[in-house]
Amino acid sequence: EDQVTQSPEALRLQEGESSSLNCSYTVSGLRGLFWYRQDPGKGPEFLFTLYSAGEEKEKERLKATLTKKESFLHITAPKPEDSATYLCAVQAVEYGNKLVFGAGTILRVKS
Amino acid sequence: GAGVSQTPSNKVTEKGKYVELRCDPISGHTALYWYRQSLGQGPEFLIYFQGTGAADDSGLPNDRFFAVRPEGSVSTLKIQRTERGDSAVYLCASSLVGLSTGELFFGEGSRLTVL
Numbered sequence: 001e002d003q004v005t006q007s008p009e010a011l012r013l014q015e016g017e018s019s020s021l022n023c024s025y026t027v028s029g030l031r032g033l034f035w036y037r038q039d040p041g042k043g044p045e046f047l048f049t050l051y052s053a054g055e056e057k058e059k060e061r062l063k064a065t066l067t068k069k070e071s072f073l074h075i076t077a078p079k080p081e082d083s084a085t086y087l088c089a090v091q092a093v094e095y096g097n098k099l100v101f102g103a104g105t106i107l108r109v110k111s
Numbered sequence: 112g113a114g115v116s117q118t119p120s121n122k123v124t125e126k127g128k129y130v131e132l133r134c135d136p137i138s139g140h141t142a143l144y145w146y147r148q149s150l151g152q153g154p155e156f157l158i159y160f161q162g163t164g165a166a167d168d169s170g171l172p173n174d175r176f177f178a179v180r181p182e183g184s185v186s187t188l189k190i191q192r193t194e195r196g197d198s199a200v201y202l203c204a205s206s207l208v209g210l211s212t213g214e215l216f217f218g219e220g221s222r223l224t225v226l
Contacts (some may be wrong), residue, residue, distance in 0.1 A: 004153075034214075043115070043202055043217030044154065087153050096167055098144070099215065101153030 003027055006088050006102035013109050016077045021086055021105045024070040029093030033071050035064050036087040038104070044087055047073075078109045113137075115218035117203050123224045124193055132188045132221045136205030143186050144215060145178055146202040154202055160186060193225045 007022045025033070032051050036044035048057045050066040057064050061082065063074045073086055085106050089099040116135040124130055136143050141162055146154035156170040163183045171177070175193075180186040190197055200222050204215040 006153075036217075041219070043204070043219050044215075046214045046216070049214065089153070097142075097159055097161075098156045098167060098170070099154075100156065101146075103151065103153045 003100055004088060004090055004102040006086075006105050008105060009103070010106040011108070013075075013078055013107070015079055015109055015111045018074070018076045018078070020075070021073040021107070022070060023073070023088030023102055025088075025090050027090055027092035027094060027100075031091040031093060033066055034089040034091070034099060035071070035073055036089065038085045038087055047086075075107070078107075080109050080111050083107055083109050115203055115205055115216055117201075117218035117221050119221055120219065121222045121224075123226065125226050126193060126195060128193050128225075130190045130193055130223060132190075132201050132223070134186045134188070134203030134205075134218060136184065136186070136203070137216055138184075140205035140207055140216070141183065142206045142208060143180060144204040144206075145186070145188050146204065148200045148202055148220070149198075157188070157201075190223075193223075195225050198223055198225045 003026050005024045032049050034049050035047040037047055038044045048064040053068045055066050061076050065072045085104040087101055087104045089101040091099055118133045143160040145157040147157055148154045158178050159167040160180045163180055175191045178188045200220040202217055202220045204217040206215050
């Protein structure tokens with residue numbers, strides 16, 4: 001059973017068309033929820049960490065939010081350079097010192 | 112170097128052969144992680160080092176996989192008797208003191224292909 005589920009698997013947007021990516025989790029003792037960006041052939045690059053429900057963080061066109069069951073990554077007025085795979089990961093009491101990743105959402109932004 | 116360095120970037124081997132993958136973490140980072148990523152999937156945890164010791168090796172799939180970090184810096188992931196199912200990108204990540212700082216720094220990975 002997947003502990004971290006991301007949706008949609010893939011998303012195509014026109015430049016400027018805002019949208020949201022979802023990450024739902026079923027762990028009990030959440031310690032942190034992480035968002036990473038991964039470009040083809042590269043390792044994941046850290047974006048945000050969220051620790052408690054209601055928390056929000058922003059970076060340029062990206063805003064991450066957290067509830068008790070899921071997190072959203074909102075992309076406002078995306079540009080082609082925002083195209084990448086966005087990975088969500090959780091750290092939980094039951095996992096110790098490791099992150100458990102979702103499968104990711106592949107985002108393509110067309111100009 | 113400024114980031115996590117992994118070598119080789121690409122490795123093609125034959126089924127049954129032995130493979131070593133190397134990770135050079137960011138200087139001063141005490142925590143080091145190995146992950147494995149298959150096509151279309153997120154990274155899958157393999158092993159975590161805090162200093163020289165393996166603090167959590169629960170993700171190693173079987174006893175063909177082994178990793179060391181003898182001096183608390185460079186780490187080597189060793190795979191014996193490789194199988195086609197071992198083909199994946201092996202990612203290394205480091206952090207200052209583990210996940211308490213909230214960020215892992217990943218290398219670009221070593222792509223392993225087992226023929």
